[in-house]
Amino acid sequence: MSPATADPDCRPDRGESMSEFTPNDHRYMARALRLAERGLATTDPNPRVGCVLVRDERVVGEGWHRRAGEAHAEIHALREAGGDARGATAYVTLEPCAHHGRTPPCAEALRDAGVVRVVVASEDPNPQVAGQGLQLLGAAGVATASGLMEAEAEALNPGFMKRMRTGMPYVRCKLAMSLDGRTAMASGESRWITGAAARRDVHQWRARSSAMLTGVETVLADDPALTVRDAPEPEGGHRQPLRVIFDSWLRTPPSAAILRQPGRTVVLYTHPDVHREMALEEAGADLWQAVPGPTRRVDPALALGTLAGQQVNEVMVEAGPTLSGTLLQADLVDELIVYMAPHLLGHEGNPLLRLPGLSRMSDRVGVTISEVRQFGDDLRIIARPRDW
Numbered sequence: 001m002s003p004a005t006a007d008p009d010c011r012p013d014r015g016e017s018m019s020e021f022t023p024n025d026h027r028y029m030a031r032a033l034r035l036a037e038r039g040l041a042t043t044d045p046n047p048r049v050g051c052v053l054v055r056d057e058r059v060v061g062e063g064w065h066r067r068a069g070e071a072h073a074e075i076h077a078l079r080e081a082g083g084d085a086r087g088a089t090a091y092v093t094l095e096p097c098a099h100h101g102r103t104p105p106c107a108e109a110l111r112d113a114g115v116v117r118v119v120v121a122s123e124d125p126n127p128q129v130a131g132q133g134l135q136l137l138g139a140a141g142v143a144t145a146s147g148l149m150e151a152e153a154e155a156l157n158p159g160f161m162k163r164m165r166t167g168m169p170y171v172r173c174k175l176a177m178s179l180d181g182r183t184a185m186a187s188g189e190s191r192w193i194t195g196a197a198a199r200r201d202v203h204q205w206r207a208r209s210s211a212m213l214t215g216v217e218t219v220l221a222d223d224p225a226l227t228v229r230d231a232p233e234p235e236g237g238h239r240q241p242l243r244v245i246f247d248s249w250l251r252t253p254p255s256a257a258i259l260r261q262p263g264r265t266v267v268l269y270t271h272p273d274v275h276r277e278m279a280l281e282e283a284g285a286d287l288w289q290a291v292p293g294p295t296r297r298v299d300p301a302l303a304l305g306t307l308a309g310q311q312v313n314e315v316m317v318e319a320g321p322t323l324s325g326t327l328l329q330a331d332l333v334d335e336l337i338v339y340m341a342p343h344l345l346g347h348e349g350n351p352l353l354r355l356p357g358l359s360r361m362s363d364r365v366g367v368t369i370s371e372v373r374q375f376g377d378d379l380r381i382i383a384r385p386r387d388w
Contacts, residue, residue: 021148028052028091029149035064036093036156041207042067042234045311047160051077052091060084074106078113086114093153095124098132107133117143119174125164144310169308171332173317173324175352176339182349188221198339203231209241209316213322216247219256227261248297249277254283268298300327325353338356338381
C-alpha cells in the first residue's frame with residue numbers, strides 16, 4: 001500500500017477554511033472526540049469515531065463506534081436524534097464512510113436524514129473512503145468542512161492512520177527500568193521493578209492494542225501471559241489483543257502460559273521443525289512461517305508488515321533488551337513508553353536496550369519526550385525516537 005500523497009492539490013475540497021470554524025464548532029467537536037475515546041479498547045480493527053448532531057445550538061444526538069461490525073458513530077447519533085436530525089450539523093471525528101462494508105455507508109445515512117452541514121476532524125486515509133464521503137455529501141448539497149481539531153483526532157487512531165497510509169502498524173515499545181537504567185538483576189530476576197499503579201497503566205495500553213509482541217527469550221525467562229486483566233472492563237468484556245512471539249527456532253515451550261490464555265497466540269518462526277510444530281499447534285499456537293532476515297531470524301519489518309495485512313493497527317512490544325533494541329535501531333518503533341522506578345539495581349543488571357554499534361556521541365539515538373507523568377512512586381515517560 002503506497003503512502004498517502006502530501007500534495008494539497010490532490011486532496012478533496014476541504015470546504016470551509018479553518019478561520020471560519022466558530023467557538024461552538026470547536027466545543028461540539030471536542031465533545032465528539034470525548035465520545036470517540038470510549039471506543040479505545042473495543043473498536044479494533046476499526047478506528048475510534050465519535051459523532052455529535054446539533055440543531056439550533058442544541059445537541060439532538062450523540063454516538064460513538066463501539067465494536068467492529070456494529071453500527072458506526074453516525075448511525076447511533078442519527079437514531080438518538082430521530083426527526084431532529086433534519087436541518088442539523090453533524091460533527092464527526094473521522095470522515096463518514098461512503099462504501100458498503102459490514103455496515104451501510106454513513107455518508108448516505110447523513111444525507112438521507114436531512115443533515116445540512118457536516119464537519120469532520122480528519123479525512124479518512126482508507127482508500128475505500130479517501131474523500132469520497134465528503135464528495136458524496138457535497139454532491140447532495142450538504143455543506144462540508146474538515147480539519148477541525150485534526151491533530152487530536154489523528155492521535156486517537158495512530159495505528160489505523162499509519163496502516164492505511166504506509167501498510168505498517170503503529171509500534172509502541174513498553175519498557176520498565178530502575179533509576180540507573182536496569183531492567184532486571186544480574187540473575188534475571190525482574191518482578192516487580194514498578195509498583196501496582198504503573199502496572200495497571202500498562203494494562204490500559206494493552207487494552208487499546210491490536211497485538212502484543214514479545215520474543216522467545218522473554219517467554220523463556222518470564223513466562224508472561226500478555227493479556228488484558230487489570231483495566232476497566234468495557235461492556236461485553238475485554239477484547240484480548242493478538243499475542244505474537246518472535247521465535248525463529250521454535251523454542252517456545254508447549255506449556256508456556258502465553259498459550260493458555262483466551263484469544264490467539266501466533267508464533268512467528270523461520271526454521272521448520274515438524275515435531276516442535278506439532279507440539280505447539282496441539283498447545284493452541286497459530287504458526288506462521290516467516291521470511292528470514294540476514295541473520296536467519298524473523299525479519300522484523302516483514303513481520304510487522306504481515307501483521308498490518310491482518311488489520312493490526314497498534315502493536316505493543318513487551319520484550320527484552322535485544323528485540324526492543326533491534327526494533328528501535330531498525331526505525332520500526334513509533335513511541336517509547338518507559339516506566340522508571342525509584343530503585344537502583346546496580347551496574348551488573350540487565351540494560352534497558354541493547355544498541356550495538358553506538359561508539360561515538362554522533363551515533364546516539366535521540367528521542368523527543370512528549371509526556372512525563374507519575375503513577376504511584378514511578379514515573380511514566382512517553383517519547384518518540386528522532387534523528388539528531
